[in-house]
Amino acid sequence: MTLLAWLLLATASIVLLALLMVAAGVFTWVERRVLGFLQERLGPNRVGPFGFLQWVADTVKLITKEDAAPAGADRAAYILAPAFAAIPMLTGFGVVAFGEGWAVADLDMGVVFVMGMLALTVYALVLGAWASRNRYAMLGGLRAAAQMLAYESFLGLSLMGVVLMAGSFRMSDIVAAQDGLWFILLQPLGAALFFTAGIAAAHRLPFDLQESENDIVAGFMTEYSGMSFALFFLGEYIAVMLVAALGTTLFLGGWYGPLLPGPIWFGLKVGLICLAFIWIRAALPRPRYDQLIGFAWKVALPLALLNLLVTGWIVVGRAG
């Protein structure tokens, strides 16, 4: 690799990271406004036009806040956990193809890489919960671990149908395979299961049992404040965007769309999925955590296996 290519790649990565941070900030504002509207309120509308700069004010506030570890906490793990929450999510975006040739690293195992990065956050949650020396945090961490086992079981299988049909794990190949027809039309069951698991993977309502504030204060985040709280927060919002980007790539035809250039279509689709996430958060109550785990193992996993089996028959039948 020449020096020029390396510099270009480094610049692209930094630009992508900066864009993701800003996007996560804007997402928090959009979420608060949309949630407000869904609850007959206005939401934050004071800072800047339509309150758009609210996220800047929030960031400044979080940076200036005291970031103190509780007495008896495991300090090293306590400080490390928030970084583990944010970094894998940012890394996962490295393989996402935003347009034709618009990927920092178009790995041939891109989908698997993103899945792995999504799964890594649970370490951050359990580590943060353990390091906090707080009973509520510990309960949240245990739930995070149990929930991870539950949703990971069908998250991977639900998108395997798409991989079978595209014949590749590479993001750009999967998008290229949807030139004529989006996979959501061929794999509706897979898409439904994927987005259900995606909500759980991004730790969003209604599947945010590890921080469910009604019964365990804030779960694993109970003791966190200031910038380490903000990193957990950033991780969650980037996880939502990562799941949305993955969903767009796998089921909604990635960058394909009429008139507008590819990356803009990609952004629009990701934004729509993010809005759907906010809508679902506003509308649905949180299940009990045994209900979620029961649903995952008894309903979703068999359905995902069935979907994979039928897709496999069809793909093999057509090839043969």
Place this chain on the structure above:
Amino acid sequence: MKTVADSLWRIGRMLFAPKRTREYPEVKPELPPRYRARIVLTRDPDGQERCVACNLCAAVCPVDCIAVEKAETEDGRWYPETFRINFARCIFCGFCEEACPTSAIQLTPDFELADYQRASLVYDKPDLTIAGEGKHPGYRYWDVAGKVIAGKAKGEGAQDAPPMDPKDLRP
């Protein structure tokens, strides 16, 4: 599944529903006249101050935010030499208004008292006294009070009977 779709529809359509938020600094709330906020000292119809420095408001105040010092004019009227309310302490309970025998101290609906410095929340008599009569127009304490002042001898008040002669046997 049906209930999930139902709540998604019901919540989703609220996006376009009218919003209930009242945008406060631009849209002021309409408060009832008996709302309890900033405290004022009123005057009687002649423009004389009503407060007679009886100290009942300071005594009843649960947070001790009122300080009164009594003085007396040459014609025999009591008046407060200092009247100070610390609004950083005041809880706007309205006990002072209920305790006041002369309707001098009254609470008003003006609640915008926020300030950057605690010291500027201590209001002295000139800050508290208003020009008008507040909620009891036409009321003059010195007309109805039994106390003798210059120009009003015993029995000359509005509600007074002539003084009784204890040595007279007639009923």
